[in-house]
Amino acid sequence: ETGVTQSPTHLIKTRGQQVTLRCSSQSGHNTVSWYQQALGQGPQFIFQYYREEENGRGNFPPRFSGLQFPNYSSELNVNALELDDSALYLCASSLYAGDNEQFFGPGTRLTVL
Amino acid sequence: AQSVTQLGSHVSVSEGALVLLRCNYSSSVPPYLFWYVQYPNQGLQLLLKYTSAATLVKGINGFEAEFKKSETSFHLTKPSAHMSDAAEYFCAVSRPSGTYKYIFGTGTRLKVLA
Numbered sequence: 001e002t003g004v005t006q007s008p009t010h011l012i013k014t015r016g017q018q019v020t021l022r023c024s025s026q027s028g029h030n031t032v033s034w035y036q037q038a039l040g041q042g043p044q045f046i047f048q049y050y051r052e053e054e055n056g057r058g059n060f061p062p063r064f065s066g067l068q069f070p071n072y073s074s075e076l077n078v079n080a081l082e083l084d085d086s087a088l089y090l091c092a093s094s095l096y097a098g099d100n101e102q103f104f105g106p107g108t109r110l111t112v113l
Numbered sequence: 114a115q116s117v118t119q120l121g122s123h124v125s126v127s128e129g130a131l132v133l134l135r136c137n138y139s140s141s142v143p144p145y146l147f148w149y150v151q152y153p154n155q156g157l158q159l160l161l162k163y164t165s166a167a168t169l170v171k172g173i174n175g176f177e178a179e180f181k182k183s184e185t186s187f188h189l190t191k192p193s194a195h196m197s198d199a200a201e202y203f204c205a206v207s208r209p210s211g212t213y214k215y216i217f218g219t220g221t222r223l224k225v226l227a
Contacts, residue, residue: 042217104156
């Protein structure tokens with residue numbers, strides 16, 4: 001059974017640019033959640049996707065957007081990057097939207113200069 | 114609204130000593146509670162979870178936690194620390210309805226001294 005995978009591992013961008021992060025959910029899981037973990041902080045919920053629809057959103061501006069594809073993989077897009085967007089971005093998948101257990105990927109480390 | 118407070122951003126214990134990491138939660142509904150561990154440059158690994166069954170929950174690597182509703186606590190313990198336990202530990206709460214988003218604490222970095 002393949003776990004949650006994320007790409008790329010590391011990414012460096014400059015302020016104002018756009019970035020796309022990718023996540024492949026664990027086999028059989030149809031729900032993906034994205035979290036932002038700033039240095040020294042706990043992860044913060046960005047949004048969740050269930051069967052290609054957004055299923056809840058945290059306190060993040062609209063320049064954070066996402067997609068989920070028919071194979072349940074997902075993308076996180078961030079426009080107009082700001083310095084404070086530098087963080088570890090974690091993707092987590094769960095068996096279904098009502099499942100309380102989420103399985104996390106290794107994360108993508110984004111640095112904005 | 115739900116929230117989690119982890120007391121002590123850094124905890125040091127000697128190898129073989131008791132590990133106690135504190136977590137208090139706030140929730141207007143009966144919560145689900147989780148402990149995750151994060152090793153450097155890695156994602157989060159689930160240690161254990163409480164989902165309204167037994168209040169004493171046993172997890173992986175010898176860790177356990179007890180849900181105490183009267184104290185709104187879910188402290189993580191391990192009888193004997195091992196060097197490999199050195200990591201960052203996160204307590205999280207979610208609610209058993211709606212979007213199963215996790216609310217995480219700020220984490221506790223555990224250092225194990227030889």
